[in-house]
Amino acid sequence: MADKRKYVIPGDVVTTGPFRPEQNTVLEGNKIISTTIGISEIYDDSVRVIPLTGKYIPKINDLVIGKVNSHTSLSWELDINSCYVGFLPAQDVFGRDFSAHADELATKLKTGDLVAARIANFDRTRDPLVSISDRDLGKIDSGVLMEISPSKVPRLIGKKGSMIQMIEEATDAAVTIGQNGWVVVSCESPEGLLKAKKAIQMVNEQAHVANLTDQVKEMLDKKGES
Amino acid sequence: MGGREATMVLMDENGKRCDGRTVDEPRRIMIKAGGLKNADGSSYIEFGDNKILVGVFGPRDVHPKHMSDTDTGILRVRYHMEPFSVGERKNPAPSRREIEISKVIKEALEPAVMLEKFPRTAVDVFIEVLQADGGTRCAALTAASVALADAGIPMRDMVAAIAAGKVADTVILDVNNEEDQAGQADMPIGYMPNLEKITLLQLDGVLTPEEYKKCIQVGVDGCKLVYELQKKALNDKYFGNKGE
Numbered sequence: 001m002a003d004k005r006k007y008v009i010p011g012d013v014v015t016t017g018p019f020r021p022e023q024n025t026v027l028e029g030n031k032i033i034s035t036t037i038g039i040s041e042i043y044d045d046s047v048r049v050i051p052l053t054g055k056y057i058p059k060i061n062d063l064v065i066g067k068v069n070s071h072t073s074l075s076w077e078l079d080i081n082s083c084y085v086g087f088l089p090a091q092d093v094f095g096r097d098f099s100a101h102a103d104e105l106a107t108k109l110k111t112g113d114l115v116a117a118r119i120a121n122f123d124r125t126r127d128p129l130v131s132i133s134d135r136d137l138g139k140i141d142s143g144v145l146m147e148i149s150p151s152k153v154p155r156l157i158g159k160k161g162s163m164i165q166m167i168e169e170a171t172d173a174a175v176t177i178g179q180n181g182w183v184v185v186s187c188e189s190p191e192g193l194l195k196a197k198k199a200i201q202m203v204n205e206q207a208h209v210a211n212l213t214d215q216v217k218e219m220l221d222k223k224g225e226s
Numbered sequence: 227m228g229g230r231e232a233t234m235v236l237m238d239e240n241g242k243r244c245d246g247r248t249v250d251e252p253r254r255i256m257i258k259a260g261g262l263k264n265a266d267g268s269s270y271i272e273f274g275d276n277k278i279l280v281g282v283f284g285p286r287d288v289h290p291k292h293m294s295d296t297d298t299g300i301l302r303v304r305y306h307m308e309p310f311s312v313g314e315r316k317n318p319a320p321s322r323r324e325i326e327i328s329k330v331i332k333e334a335l336e337p338a339v340m341l342e343k344f345p346r347t348a349v350d351v352f353i354e355v356l357q358a359d360g361g362t363r364c365a366a367l368t369a370a371s372v373a374l375a376d377a378g379i380p381m382r383d384m385v386a387a388i389a390a391g392k393v394a395d396t397v398i399l400d401v402n403n404e405e406d407q408a409g410q411a412d413m414p415i416g417y418m419p420n421l422e423k424i425t426l427l428q429l430d431g432v433l434t435p436e437e438y439k440k441c442i443q444v445g446v447d448g449c450k451l452v453y454e455l456q457k458k459a460l461n462d463k464y465f466g467n468k469g470e
Contacts, residue, residue, distance in 0.1 A: 007464070007465045009375060009384070009457060009460045009464075010338075010375050010382070010383060010384055011381065011383035011418065011420040013420065026382060033382065033420065035340060035380035035381055036378055036379075036381075037375055037376075051378055053378035053464070054377070054378020054379070055284075055285060055378065057344075083284065083285040083286050083344060083347045084347075124345045125296070
């Protein structure tokens with residue numbers, strides 16, 4: 001029974017019995033019903049559906065790529081490709097001794113800048129609070145922004161990061177993947193950049209195909225020879 | 227019900243209807259999921275001679291802001307008929323009828339859509355009727371449900387809809403334009419097939435209690451047929467026919 005995968009659409013009964021409904025499922029009577037289009041999975045005692053479509057919903061601790069929308073004298077507003085705007089307080093960038101008159105926010109981050117950020121806090125009552133005070137976070141200076149469907153991010157990362165590692169190794173590119181579906185690719189060589197972009201595009205378009213990793217590898221190898 | 231053409235024969239002696247269908251036979255139905263690039267979700271339905279396009283946006287910011295609800299998301303539906311969708315040019319401004327249909331479709335979708343997951347947001351459904359031939363509200367509701375699923379908005383169940391009715395003292399499934407104009411009753415039904423709940427029920431005409439029960443039964447059975455086609459449309463788009 002474990003790991004029995006099924007294609008489901010909203011309303012489909014995934015399973016009945018003593019399972020815990022998780023991601024994208026609800027318990028209705030004794031039936032566990034899928035709430036989205038996706039692939040259902042049964043793990044031990046829990047059931048979940050991996051969505052194939054839908055917008056990004058922030059989750060605490062997610063790494064996201066944000067674009068600065070605007071700022072007030074106390075905070076920035078980031079577009080995080082979601083139905084909510086990311087809220088980045090100035091203290092996070094300037095430190096504890098931030099003062100609203102002395103420091104000008106536009107000196108650090110301007111409208112249109114890209115940042116790698118982490119969702120620090122989010123609940124249904126307030127907009128997500130993001131933070132850039134950590135390693136690997138902060139303003140992104142170079143690279144190309146790509147948009148993929150947020151539901152395909154796990155596919156791009158692959159099992160334990162296998163897919164993205166392979167792409168990075170084959171092209172010498174550095175890829176930052178935001179859980180919100182925004183991906184920044186930077187690479188010294190233009191060929192590597194093009195190849196990495198093509199690979200990411202391929203994952204985005206063919207996320208449902210089995211053994212995609214092999215196909216992407218094949219594409220990367222072939223391109224390398226010519 | 228005007229009885230526009232009193233001489234029109236809605237059912238012949240063999241039990242065939244004016245367009246050659248049997249009493250419990252729906253019109254030809256074709257549903258396609260997706261198709262619009264700029265909408266988050268979309269669908270297109272051909273329900274007999276009805277042609278309807280639906281686009282869904284959201285969840286997204288609510289504008290104007292005062293409409294937003296801190297406890298839950300809101301659903302907004304616009305049902306609109308193109309000027310060329312009917313025989314004589316229809317004024318494109320929203321009519322009384324379109325405002326009402328927008329409202330009933332919204333209320334028929336609300337039990338299925340899990341809006342409480344997205345407080346302070348809105349889900350917008352835009353329904354454009356390109357060609358109308360009776361029963362557009364059912365076709366629109368069916369297509370809207372597919373478009374919402376395509377947009378990835380969490381739903382407890384799909385909503386399928388079809389009309390039952392009465393012509394020549396017989397209960398029929400899927401009332402077409404002629405039967406709607408000259409028939410005795412028209413009852414659109416929206417139904418959630420897995421939860422077995424009715425979300426839309428309207429009745430125009432007079433039925434006896436027995437006929438009413440029969441109409442509901444015929445309608446619900448019809449909705450199950452429509453549901454299979456919704457399922458097929460989504461399977462075709464997402465699983466390339468591999469789904470069940």
